[in-house]
Amino acid sequence: MELKDLPNIGPVLAANLHKISVDTPEALKKMGAEEAWLAIRCQVDPGACLHQLQALAGAVAGIPKKELSLERKTQLKQFFDANQ
Numbered sequence: 617m618e619l620k621d622l623p624n625i626g627p628v629l630a631a632n633l634h635k636i637s638v639d640t641p642e643a644l645k646k647m648g649a650e651e652a653w654l655a656i657r658c659q660v661d662p663g664a665c666l667h668q669l670q671a672l673a674g675a676v677a678g679i680p681k682k683e684l685s686l687e688r689k690t691q692l693k694q695f696f697d698a699n700q
Contacts, residue, residue: 656668
């Protein structure tokens with residue numbers, strides 16, 4: 617399985633993940649959505665948005681980001697706001 621096979625991971629997000637040395641779904645799951653998003657924001661794309669964080673969280677969970685629970689979306693929003 618490749619990164620692009622995960623839900624929510626398109627070519628741009630996959631390229632950003634490769635740039636932070638996350639090359640497999642297993643590596644992404646081990647790193648976690650928040651840490652991967654922070655690395656992308658710091659090293660690749662300073663404008664990485666909440667939607668990208670949600671996409672990563674969905675990919676880690678194996679679901680489309682729209683299926684994330686309200687609780688998880690709230691956690692992600694708080695994390696995003698704390699790291700602006």
